Amino acid sequence: MIRFEHVSKYFGERKVLDAVNFKVERGETFVIVGFSGAGKSVTLKHMIRLLTPDTGKIYVGNDLISTSTGADLVRLREKFGLLFQGAALLEWMSVFDNVALPLREKTNMSDAEIEKRVEEKLRQVNLTGVHDAMPSELSGGMRKRVGLARAIVMNPEIILYDEPTSGLDPVTSRAIDQLIDRMRLELKVTSVVVTHDLFSALAIGTRIAMIYDGRILEISRPTDFIRSQNEIVKRFLDAQYITKKGAWERTDHETQ
Amino acid sequence: MITREPEFLPPPINMRGRLGRAVLLNCRNAGRALLILLEAMTSLRFVLSKRSRPVVLQQLYVTGIKSLGVISVVAMFTGMILALQMGLELRKYGQEVNIGLAVMVSMLREMGPFMTALILAASVGSAMAAELGTMTVSEEIAALEVMSISPVRFLVMPRLAAMMIMTPLLTFYACMLGVVGGAIVGATQLGVSVPAYLDNATRWAENKDLYVGLLKSFVFGIMITTICCYQGFATTEGAVGVGRATRRSVVVSFLSILVVGYIITRLFYQ
Numbered sequence: 467m468i469r470f471e472h473v474s475k476y477f478g479e480r481k482v483l484d485a486v487n488f489k490v491e492r493g494e495t496f497v498i499v500g501f502s503g504a505g506k507s508v509t510l511k512h513m514i515r516l517l518t519p520d521t522g523k524i525y526v527g528n529d530l531i532s533t534s535t536g537a538d539l540v541r542l543r544e545k546f547g548l549l550f551q552g553a554a555l556l557e558w559m560s561v562f563d564n565v566a567l568p569l570r571e572k573t574n575m576s577d578a579e580i581e582k583r584v585e586e587k588l589r590q591v592n593l594t595g596v597h598d599a600m601p602s603e604l605s606g607g608m609r610k611r612v613g614l615a616r617a618i619v620m621n622p623e624i625i626l627y628d629e630p631t632s633g634l635d636p637v638t639s640r641a642i643d644q645l646i647d648r649m650r651l652e653l654k655v656t657s658v659v660v661t662h663d664l665f666s667a668l669a670i671g672t673r674i675a676m677i678y679d680g681r682i683l684e685i686s687r688p689t690d691f692i693r694s695q696n697e698i699v700k701r702f703l704d705a706q707y708i709t710k711k712g713a714w715e716r717t718d719h720e721t722q
Numbered sequence: 723m724i725t726r727e728p729e730f731l732p733p734p735i736n737m738r739g740r741l742g743r744a745v746l747l748n749c750r751n752a753g754r755a756l757l758i759l760l761e762a763m764t765s766l767r768f769v770l771s772k773r774s775r776p777v778v779l780q781q782l783y784v785t786g787i788k789s790l791g792v793i794s795v796v797a798m799f800t801g802m803i804l805a806l807q808m809g810l811e812l813r814k815y816g817q818e819v820n821i822g823l824a825v826m827v828s829m830l831r832e833m834g835p836f837m838t839a840l841i842l843a844a845s846v847g848s849a850m851a852a853e854l855g856t857m858t859v860s861e862e863i864a865a866l867e868v869m870s871i872s873p874v875r876f877l878v879m880p881r882l883a884a885m886m887i888m889t890p891l892l893t894f895y896a897c898m899l900g901v902v903g904g905a906i907v908g909a910t911q912l913g914v915s916v917p918a919y920l921d922n923a924t925r926w927a928e929n930k931d932l933y934v935g936l937l938k939s940f941v942f943g944i945m946i947t948t949i950c951c952y953q954g955f956a957t958t959e960g961a962v963g964v965g966r967a968t969r970r971s972v973v974v975s976f977l978s979i980l981v982v983g984y985i986i987t988r989l990f991y992q
C-alpha cells in the first residue's frame with residue numbers, strides 16, 4: 467500500500483532518513499517506534515507528501531506520491547487521514563466545526579448527516595459533551611482525540627497516527643488502541659502508527675519497525691520484536707520493562 | 723503547495739554572493755506572494771458561497787468596524803493639523819479661506835489613502851501575519867493541505883475581499899472626517915466660517931482627486947493583504963518566527979505603500 471524505496475532526507479547537513487526501504491501492506495497496522503528525534507514524524511510526513519525526499523521514491527498503491535502534484539496529489543491525499551503529533555486543530559473553530567470541516571468542504575452531505583457523522587466519530591474517540599468547546603479550552607489529551615476524530619471522519623483507507631496515545635491516561639489509551647484495532651478488523655483500514663508506547667505497539671501492531679538514526683533497524687512481528695537480538699532494540703525494550711515474555715519483570719528495590 | 727519545507731542554504735562565500743542571493747531570494751518571495759494573490763483573486767468567485775459568507779462578514783467586521791475608532795481620531799487630527807499649518811501661512815497673505823481647498827485636496831489625494839493604509843497595515847495586516855504565522859508553525863496550514871482544503875481560498879480570500887471593500891470605504895470616511903477637522907480649526911482659530919470653508923473646499927476639488935485616491939486605497943488594500951498573508955505563510959521557527967513575520971509584514975507594507983503611492987500619483991498627475 468505504501469512503499470519507500472531508498473528514501474533519504476537531509477535537513478541541511480543532517481541526514482534524517484538514510485536510504486530507508488520498507489513496505490506497508492494493505493490492511494495492516496504498521497507501527498513505527500524509535501527514540502525521540504529518530505525521524506518517525508519525518509517518515510510519516512513523507513507518506514502524505516508534507517515532505518519530499520531528497521533521493522528515493524515513495525509509492526502509494528501504484529502511484530508515485532513523492533513527485534505528484536496538483537489534482538493527482540489531491541486524489542492521493544484523499545485516501546489518507548492524518549493525526550498530527552500536536553493535533554493541529556484550527557484554533558478559532560469549535561470542536562464540532564473542526565471535525566466537520568472536511569465533510570463541509572469536501573462533500574455534499576446535509577447538515578443533519580454531518581452532525582450524525584461527527585457525533586459518531588467523537589463517540590468513537592471517547593469524547594462527549596465538548597461539541598461547542600474551543601480547542602484552547604481542551605486538555606492536551608482531549609485535543610489529540612479531536613484531531614483523531616477529524617482524521618477518521620472521512621472514513622479514509624489509510625490512517626497515519628503520530629503518537630495517538632501520548633498524553634492520554636492508560637484507560638483512554640487502551641480505548642484508542644481498540645479503536646485502531648477495530649478499524650483494521652472491521653473496515654480493513656491500513657494504519658501506520660508512530661508511538662513511544664510499546665504496550666500499544668505490541669497490542670495493535672501487525673508489524674513493528676524500529677527507526678534508529680535515520681535507518682530501519684528491524685521490522686518484525688510483535689512476537690519476534692520482543693525477542694530481537696539487536697542491542698538497540700533490546701535497550702529500547704528494557705527501558706519499558708518489557709521482557710521476552712512480554713510482561714513485567716520488576717527488578718528494582720520493591721522486590722528485594 | 724503553501725506549506726514549505728525548511729530551507730538550508732550554505733553560507734555565501736563573499737559579499738557579492740550575499741548580495742546576489744538576497745536579490746534572488748527577494749525576487750522568488752515576490753513571485754510566491756504574487757501567486758498567492760493570483761489564487762486568492764481567482765477564488766474570489768466563491769466569496770458569496772454559503773460556506774464563505776460568514777467568514778467574509780466576520781472579516782469585514784474586523785477590518786472595518788474595529789478600525790473605525792483609530793481611523794477617526796487620526797483622520798480628524800490630520801485635517802486639523804493641515805488646516806492649522808496652512809492656515810497660519812496663508813493668513814500672512816489674507817488667503818486663509820483657501821484652507822478648504824488645501825485640506826480637501828491633500829486629504830483626498832494623499833493623506834486619506836496613505837493614513838488609512840498605514841493604520842490598516844499596522845493593525846489588521848500585522849494581525850493577519852501573526853494569525854497565519856501561528857497557524858503555520860502549529861501545522862494547522864499543513865493540516866488544511868492534507869485535507870486538500872486550499873489555505874488560500876479558505877483563509878486569504880475572505881481577508882482579501884474584506885480589505886478590497888473596506889480600504890476604499892474607510893479612506894473615504896477618513897477624508898470626510900479630515901475635512902470636518904479642518905472646518906473646526908478654520909472656524910475656531912482662523913476665523914473662516916464653516917459655509918465659506920465648505921464652499922471653497924467643494925468648488926475647487928475635482929472628482930479626479932477622489933477617484934485617484936480611492937483607486938490608490940484599493941491597491942493598498944490588496945497589497946497589504948498579499949504581503950501580510952505571504953509573511954504569515956512563510957513563517958518558520960515557532961514563536962520567534964511569528965514575531966519576525968509580523969515585524970517584517972509591517973515594515974514591508976509601509977515601504978510598499980510609500981513607493982506604490984508615489985508611482986500611482988506620478989501616473990495620474992504629470
Ligand SMILES: Nc1ncnc2c1ncn2[C@@H]1O[C@H](COP(=O)(O)OP(=O)(O)OP(=O)(O)O)[C@@H](O)[C@H]1O
Pocket residue numbers: 477482500501502503504505506507508509551728
Ligand atoms: N522542520 C525541520 N527543520 C529542521 N530539522 C527538522 C525539522 N523537522 C524535523 N527535524 C529534525 O529531524 C529529526 C527527526 O525529527 P522527527 O520529528 O521525525 O523526530 P521523531 O522521531 O518524531 O521524534 P519525537 O518522538 O520526539 O516526535 C530531528 O533531529 C529533528 O531535529
Ligand SMILES: [Mg+2]
Pocket residue numbers: 506507508551628
Ligand atoms: Mg514525532
